[in-house]
Amino acid sequence: MEQIKKVPFTKEMKKTHTILIPTMLPIHFKILGNVLENYGYHIRILDNFGQGVIDQGLKNVHNDTCYPAQLVIGQMIDALEHCDLPLDKVALLITQTGGGCRASNYIHLLRKALNKCGYGDIPVISASFIKSEQSGGFSLPISMLLQAVYGCLCGDLIMTLYNQCIPYEKQSGESQKAVEDSVALAQQLFCKKLLRWKEVAQLMRKIIDRFKKVQRTQEEKIKVGVVGEIYVKYSPLGNNNLEEFLLSEGCEVVCPGLFDFLLYCTHNAEFDYQLYGIGKAKAAVMHKVNRFLRNRKSDMIRLIEENSDFQPPCRFENTIESTEGYISKGVKMGEGWLLTAEMVELIQHYKVNNIVCTQPFGCLPNHICGKGVMRVIKEKNPQANIVAVDYDSSASKVNQQNRIKLMLANARLIASSQSDDVQTQKKNNHPKNQEAPKENDSTQHKIKCNAKQEKSTLGFVASQSGCEETNRDIVLEPVGGNV
Numbered sequence: 001m002e003q004i005k006k007v008p009f010t011k012e013m014k015k016t017h018t019i020l021i022p023t024m025l026p027i028h029f030k031i032l033g034n035v036l037e038n039y040g041y042h043i044r045i046l047d048n049f050g051q052g053v054i055d056q057g058l059k060n061v062h063n064d065t066c067y068p069a070q071l072v073i074g075q076m077i078d079a080l081e082h083c084d085l086p087l088d089k090v091a092l093l094i095t096q097t098g099g100g101c102r103a104s105n106y107i108h109l110l111r112k113a114l115n116k117c118g119y120g121d122i123p124v125i126s127a128s129f130i131k132s133e134q135s136g137g138f139s140l141p142i143s144m145l146l147q148a149v150y151g152c153l154c155g156d157l158i159m160t161l162y163n164q165c166i167p168y169e170k171q172s173g174e175s176q177k178a179v180e181d182s183v184a185l186a187q188q189l190f191c192k193k194l195l196r197w198k199e200v201a202q203l204m205r206k207i208i209d210r211f212k213k214v215q216r217t218q219e220e221k222i223k224v225g226v227v228g229e230i231y232v233k234y235s236p237l238g239n240n241n242l243e244e245f246l247l248s249e250g251c252e253v254v255c256p257g258l259f260d261f262l263l264y265c266t267h268n269a270e271f272d273y274q275l276y277g278i279g280k281a282k283a284a285v286m287h288k289v290n291r292f293l294r295n296r297k298s299d300m301i302r303l304i305e306e307n308s309d310f311q312p313p314c315r316f317e318n319t320i321e322s323t324e325g326y327i328s329k330g331v332k333m334g335e336g337w338l339l340t341a342e343m344v345e346l347i348q349h350y351k352v353n354n355i356v357c358t359q360p361f362g363c364l365p366n367h368i369c370g371k372g373v374m375r376v377i378k379e380k381n382p383q384a385n386i387v388a389v390d391y392d393s394s395a396s397k398v399n400q401q402n403r404i405k406l407m408l409a410n411a412r413l414i415a416s417s418q419s420d421d422v423q424t425q426k427k428n429n430h431p432k433n434q435e436a437p438k439e440n441d442s443t444q445h446k447i448k449c450n451a452k453q454e455k456s457t458l459g460f461v462a463s464q465s466g467c468e469e470t471n472r473d474i475v476l477e478p479v480g481g482n483v
Contacts, residue, residue: 004108004111004112004115005111005115005120005121006111006124007120007121007122007123007124008123008136008137009091009123009124009125009136009137009138010123010136010137011136011137012137013091013123013137014040014041014137014138015040016089017042017089017090017091017123018042018043018044018085018089018090018091019036019041019042019043019044019090019091019092019093019125020044020046020076020079020080020090020091020092020093021033021043021044021045021046021093022046022072022075022076022094023045023046023047023075023235023237024230024231024234024235024238025155025159025234025235025258026047026236027155027158027159027162027179027183028151028152028155028156028159028258029045030045030183030187031151031152031154031155031183031186031187031190032148032151032152032155033045034151034186034187034190034191035144035147035148035151035190036144038147038190038191038192038193039141039144039193041138046075046076046079048075048078048079048082049236049237052078053071053074053075053078053237054070054071054074054393055074056073056074056075056077056078056081057069057070057071057072057073057074057075057077057393058070058074058393059074060073060074060077060113060116060117061073061074061109061113062109063393064362065109065362066360066361066362066363067232067238067360067361067362067363067391067392067393068229068231068232068238068360068363069105069106069109069362070393071231071235071237071238072094072106072110072231073106073109073110073113075237076092076094076110077113077114077117077119080117080119080122087119087122088121090122091122091123091124091125092110092114092122092123092124092125093124093125093126093127093138094106094107094110094124094125094126094127095126095127095128096126096127096128101333101334101365107124107126110124111124125138127140143193143194146195147190147193147195149262149293149296150190150195150197150200150296151186151190152258152259152262153200153259153296153297153300154186154200154203154204154207155257155258156257156258156259156300156313157204157207157208157300157304158179158182158183158186158207159255159257160257160304160310160312160313161178161207161208161211161310162175162176162178162179162211163243163252163253163254163255164252164310164311165178165211165214165216166247167221167247167250167251167252167253168216168217168218168219168221168252169214169215169216169217170215170216170217171215174214174215175211175214178210178211178213178214181210182206182207182210182211185203185206185207185210186203186207189203197296197299201299201303204300204303205303205307208303208304208307208308208310209307211308211310212307212308221250221251221252222250222251222252222354222408222411222412222415223251223252223254223350223351223352223354224246224251224252224253224254224352224354224355224356224408224411225254225255225256225342225343225346225350225352225354225355225356226239226242226243226246226253226254226255226355226356226358227255227256227339227342227343227346227355227356227357227358227370228335228339228356228357228358228359228360228366228370229334229335229339229358229359229360229363229366230258230261230335231360232358232359232360232391233255233358234255234258238358238360238391239358239391240391240397240400242356242358242404243255245401245404246356246404249404249405249408251408254346254350254352256313256314256342256345256346257313259293259297260313260316260319260338260342261335261338262293263290263293263294263297263316263319264332264335264336264337264338266286266289266290266293267286267290267316267320267329268329268332268336269282269283269286270283270286270287270290271329271330271332275330293316294315294316294317297313297315297316298315300312300313301313301315311350314345314349314350318345318349319338319341319342319345320341322340322341322342322344322345322348322349323337323340323341323344325380326340326341326344326373326376326377326380327340327341327369327373331368331369333365334363334365334366334369335365335366335369335370336365336369337369339357339366339369339370340369340370340373340377343355343357343370343373343374343377343384343386344377344381347377347381347383347384348381353381353383353384353385353411353414354385354386354407354408354411355384355385355386355387356386356387356389356404356407357370357371357374357386357387357388357389358389358391359371359388359389359390359391360390360391360392361390361391361392361393361395362392370388371388374386374388383414385407385410385411385414386407387403387404387406387407389403389404
């Protein structure tokens with residue numbers, strides 16, 4: 001059996017080495033990288049994309065491994081291949097979630113790939129609480145974790161406001177400029193090692209005020225929710241620039257924030273004690289942490305409601321309630337019940353019926369909690385228009401986009417029919433159309449209409465039926481089987 005070299009990250013390396021971190025959420029990671037630099041680490045967030053990253057992942061990671069692992073490790077190897085820094089002064093950082101998710105094994109796969117490529121002397125840091133992987137030169141003090149929590153919440157705020165501005169901006173690039181200004185404000189504040197919530201709340205008001213300056217049109221656009229495995233949901237590398245594609249199709253993207261995943265993880269530790277009666281001390285600590293995180297998110301929601309007309313995120317209490325009748329909270333492998341709750345939450349709270357569920361290859365929990373519950377969600381929410389899109393190294397980008405376009409075509413057809421119904425209702429409620437008919441013309445008051453069927457180019461039929469003009473129904477019927 002091949003011996004895998006394990007090089008520790010020492011305290012001396014903190015001053016001399018630059019830590020390379022694979023990206024997932026560009027906005028959040030800029031702020032989180034600033035937090036690490038504030039504690040004396042030299043950080044570089046990787047931004048290398050393209051086919052070279054995928055090729056390195058396929059070359060150095062077993063092809064049965066989940067797609068996010070291939071991309072994360074491929075991005076690191078590709079960065080080392082084109083690194084402008086001395087390789088003996090470079091370290092790599094990767095997160096470990098723990099539990100049964102294969103992401104917990106990324107660090108072993110990364111070390112194996114580094115040995116294979118001749119980079120076995122590069123130290124690998126695990127950003128986790130797993131004792132066996134703790135490095136002497138890297139630590140996560142409480143003050144740093146608190147800053148990271150606040151940074152994550154600020155990142156969610158910027159992402160939420162940006163998604164509500166960019167589809168409607170009157171001047172191209174104005175929303176992106178608001179993002180850059182907001183991140184710069186956050187980085188200025190996060191230079192301090194001790195942060196008070198009052199200061200963070202003031203920062204959030206400034207961010208909200210900055211996005212309020214973005215001039216927006218009042219047109220209505222189709223809203224599309226994005227859920228799925230955490231890496232593929234957020235990373236442009238993992239989802240083939242899904243958000244950019246949806247914007248090009250004239251949609252508004254609605255994506256739940258990263259902060260909910262932190263709430264989900266802390267809530268699970270608390271729920272374990274309720275299920276199994278184990279880990280009482282841990283559950284007590286996580287209960288307090290979870291309540292603290294919930295309060296901070298509620299504060300952010302209140303700031304949005306009081307200072308703008310933007311739609312705030314959903315409170316975590318509502319997220320938990322969204323699981324009722326769909327999935328047990330004991331299903332907590334990977335994204336677990338949170339994935340199901342986010343889909344229900346989008347439909348019932350955000351009123352977003354069109355959803356893209358991103359499914360990476362090799363992530364069994366994601367397929368079960370995503371694709372596996374779609375039938376139940378559609379049964380209880382007939383208006384739901386959900387499409388599952390598979391992402392892996394061999395998947396065609398064109399096929400992925402065509403599946404999404406089919407979902408969008410269905411969404412536009414439904415929106416068009418609803419708009420026609422509204423216009424008809426307004427017309428029938430007009431005073432001129434409500435005059436009493438003459439006796440001799442009573443037979444002309446009733447308008448008989450024949451059923452009309454119109455096939456769309458994507459295989460749907462819009463059927464208009466009824467005997468009264470005021471009582472017309474629009475029914476979508478698939479042609480030639482399921483689409």
